[in-house]
Amino acid sequence: MLKARLKGLALQALAMALAFGAVSLILISAGASPLEAYQNMFFGSVGSTRKFAEVLVAFVPLLLATAGLLVTFSAGLWNIGVEGQVVMGAIVTTWVYRLFLESALPPALIISLAILGGMIGGAVWAALTGLLKTFGGVNEIFGGLGLNFVATAWTIYLIFGPWKRPGVASMSGTMPFPDEFSLPLLANLRISPWALALALIAIVIIYFLLQGTYFGLKLKAVGKNFRAAYLLGIPTWRYSLYSFLICGALAGAAGAVQVAAVYHRLIPSISSGYGYLGLMVAMLINYQAIWAIPVALLFAALNIGSIQLPIMMKLDSSLSGVLQGALVLFVLLMEGVRQKIVKRAP
Amino acid sequence: MRKNFARFSMLALALMLALSACGQPAATEAPATSAPSNEPFVFGMLYVGPYNDNGWSQAQYEGGLYVEKQLGAKMLYLDKVNPADRPGTTPDQLAEELVAKGAKLIIFSSDDMKDGASAFAKAHPEINVIMTSGDQVWSEGKNYVATPNMTNIMGRMEYGKMIAGCASALSSKTGQIGYLGPLINDETRRLAASAYLGAKHCWEKAGKNPADLKFKVDWVGFWFHIPGTTTDPVQISDNFYTTGYDVVISGIDNPVNLGEAQKQTKEGTPSFGLAYDYVAACEAAPDVCLGVPYFNWGPEYTKAIASAQDGSWKSQFVWLGPDWSNINNLDTSMVGFENGPALSADAAAAVKAFTAELAGGLNLWTGPLNLQDGSAYLADGEVATDQQVWYLPQLLEGMEGLSASK
Structure with missing residues (x-):
């Protein structure tokens, strides 16, 4: 047992080494020093308080999306639509803010309503994917992908149409909201402790939901064997839908935070790809909630640290995406290898 | 299960510690300064597109190179500064990256960065800002906000x-x-x-x-x-x-x-x-x-940056036409037309x-x-x-x- 564990760890370490090795090869072929690149990325993400705060700004929506995805993955669902659910959360949050632009209500209440609205928006959008699957027979991957495009198109329509700045038609986004609509940020930094708390509470709740409740157990049963779960009396489609609702609400919260604490307006790429990145994090941690925080933090750090590459080395920052992808690929590959070894062992 | 929880709590704790460290006002970035006066003046530029786009951003980049040559200054830049190419970032955040590398003045070189430039100028009164193509500091304009550390520069491209x-x-x-x-x-x-x-x-x-x-x-x-x-x-x-x-x-x-x-x-x-x-x-x-x-940004950027260097900086709105004696004089004309x-x-x-x-x-x-x-x-x-x-x-x-x- 212990030996198998050690073997698993060794293989994961090997996967990491291979991922970094592959990216190093790319760097060398581009004539750049891998060591210098990694160094820049490292200090670019934790080199100062401000940089680490920027990492946390990326970490919050990423962790929220990941937390949601853990639920749908547990139920055996590939919720590719998470990206659209983030977008829809941002749209509804913006909409709620717009409703209260002239209102005399306390800002704290308006912000809470806006974030709640975003969560509902994300949940409704996710439920659509679920309903399409349950009643329309549309696989959630295709339904989700389709709805992602719809959500993005809707954002662009709103920005160029009903919510445009006066006299302007530009991708730059809607008019920024007044300062009091912003989630309170730490002094001189862009991170909101409220947003961070929201994300941490979410992952803790999801952890206990999946590990320590009957609901989580049933959800996993549905995920492991849909038919068997059904035969054992679990209302499987209802559990699928619940998982979509939970994931959508958390993804919606990610979108809400993007509007309420980061961009203070709606922009076309408001989701910043955190939904898709969350899918990678969830796969990398093999759907175990306990690893969500460190790995999401690592991915956020790579995103922020890579900004140094074009400044310092004239390299493209998309290198961080290559590294993230390589990590996921090699870890999955090594997982396959591990399973083969386990099977072969007597 | 219990062991997992222990691990989990430890991670959460570590993160909270890290965060509380953030909350402390001290430990801000050591500005790479207090340098002897023979060190070159560092300025940062943000381009909305690739620096070699054969258009707007390249003209900006060339303008920066001109300043480097004229003043012996050093340019830091970041290109493709738009939410599609750099998801999750904002122009003011990226400008701060350049400041952390020693930049004393930032050029936000696109209309798309207007909000970011204003936010940055407000948050960093000690850093001078050139907001290209903007009208924030045009006192006769519609969007005037007195911002002592900001200058707007634009060419009268109407002629071009x-x-x-x-x-x-x-x-x-x-x-x-x-x-x-x-x-x-x-x-x-x-x-x-x-x-x-x-x-x-x-x-x-x-x-x-x-x-x-x-x-x-x-x-x-x-x-x-x-x-x-x-x-x-x-x-x-x-x-x-x-x-x-x-x-x-x-x-x-x-x-x-x-x-x-x-x-x-x-x-x-x-x-x-x-x-x-x-x-x-x-x-x-x-x-x-x-x-x-x-556009020929070099000469105007040189003037503005030189004024930041020698302390004569003044917030102004510059909207300049061509040098009519020779609109293609790259040392004097803000706007030109090449057949x-x-x-x-x-x-x-x-x-x-x-x-x-x-x-x-x-x-x-x-x-x-x-x-x-x-x-x-x-x-x-x-x-x-x-x-x-x-x-x-x-x-x-x-x-x-x-x-x-x-």
């Missing part, structure tokens, strides 16, 4: 666009001119209108019937193509060229229209295009390029004459002029004020295309 319009009208066989517009705002409306005014002037001067001139604007939605988000400017150019528009003027950050003009010409329909922004942009397709109205190889000798002579007229005081922004919807803009003989030009509310009467988003 008028010359471009003139070259188009002189070269078009069909009398149909297309304008590849970026997004719709004050700046892009007034520049498209300027091209139209120039085209109309030279068309009529050549003795042609004003009713035969068609001028149409089609908008992309951003300064350049963002797949999946904006309309494809290649598609728009293609639509123009295949529906009888034989000259297309680029108003976007790069001259993609030239490629389509080449394609059409190869297929037997002689077609032309005008590039924009960058002095050498015609080199992308010289055989179809009629010319390029361009393209495809411009015929006759047309070149007429363009030269037109430029001389402009230098002599000809102002095409003179009434009678109506707005696109027919409402009066300038009465007969009335000359547009700077405010009327800068904040042109619609396209002009006689132009086709959207004046604002529907």
Whole structure:
């Protein structure tokens, strides 16, 4: 047992080494020093308080999306639509803010309503994917992908149409909201402790939901064997839908935070790809909630640290995406290898 | 399970500790300064597109290189600063990255960074900011906010666009001119209108019937193509060229229209295009390029940065025309027009004459002029004020295309 564990760890370490090795090869072929690149990325993400705060700004929506995805993955669902659910959360949050632009209500209440609205928006959008699957027979991957495009198109329509700045038609986004609509940020930094708390509470709740409740157990049963779960009396489609609702609400919260604490307006790429990145994090941690925080933090750090590459080395920052992808690929590959070894062992 | 929880709590704790460290006001970044005076002055630039886009961003980059040469300063830059290329970031955040590397002055070189530039200038009163193409510190403007550490710099590209319009009208066989517009705002409306005014002037001067001139604007939605988000400017150019528009003027950050003009010409329909922004942009397709109205940022950026260096910095709104003694003098002229190889000798002579007229005081922004919807803009003989030009509310009467988003 212990030996198998050690073997698993060794293989994961090997996967990491291979991922970094592959990216190093790319760097060398581009004539750049891998060591210098990694160094820049490292200090670019934790080199100062401000940089680490920027990492946390990326970490919050990423962790929220990941937390949601853990639920749908547990139920055996590939919720590719998470990206659209983030977008829809941002749209509804913006909409709620717009409703209260002239209102005399306390800002704290308006912000809470806006974030709640975003969560509902994300949940409704996710439920659509679920309903399409349950009643329309549309696989959630295709339904989700389709709805992602719809959500993005809707954002662009709103920005160029009903919510445009006066006299302007530009991708730059809607008019920024007044300062009091912003989630309170730490002094001189862009991170909101409220947003961070929201994300941490979410992952803790999801952890206990999946590990320590009957609901989580049933959800996993549905995920492991849909038919068997059904035969054992679990209302499987209802559990699928619940998982979509939970994931959508958390993804919606990610979108809400993007509007309420980061961009203070709606922009076309408001989701910043955190939904898709969350899918990678969830796969990398093999759907175990306990690893969500460190790995999401690592991915956020790579995103922020890579900004140094074009400044310092004239390299493209998309290198961080290559590294993230390589990590996921090699870890999955090594997982396959591990399973083969386990099977072969007597 | 219990063990997992222990691990989990430890991670959570570690994170909280890290966060509480953030909360402490101290430990801000050590500014890489207190340097001896012989160290070069470092300035940072943010470009909305790639630094080598053969258009707006490249002109900005060249401007930065000019400053480096003139002042012995050092430029740091970050290109592709837009939410599609750098998801999850904001211009003010990226500017702070440059400050952390020692930059003492930041140039936000695109209209798209206006909000970010204002936020940054407010949060960092000790760092001087140049917000290119903006009007935040124009005291007679509509969006004035006194910001001592900010300067706005823009060229009067209206002149460049008028010359471009003139070259188009002189070269078009069909009398149909297309304008590849970026997004719709004050700046892009007034520049498209300027091209139209120039085209109309030279068309009529050549003795042609004003009713035969068609001028149409089609908008992309951003300064350049963002797949999946904006309309494809290649598609728009293609639509123009295949529906009888034989000259297309680029108003976007790069001259993609030239490629389509080449394609059409190869297929037997002689077609032309005008590039924009960058002095050498015609080199992308010289055989179809009629010319390029361009910005020459170097001299003004040098002045502003030198003033930041010697302490004479003053917040100002700079909106500068060409050096009329020689609009292509790269040491003095903010705006220029470089003829393209495809411009015929006759047309070149007429363009030269037109430029001389402009230098002599000809102002095409003179009434009678109506707005696109027919409402009066300038009465007969009335000359547009700077405010009327800068904040042109619609396209002009006689132009086709959207004046604002529907």
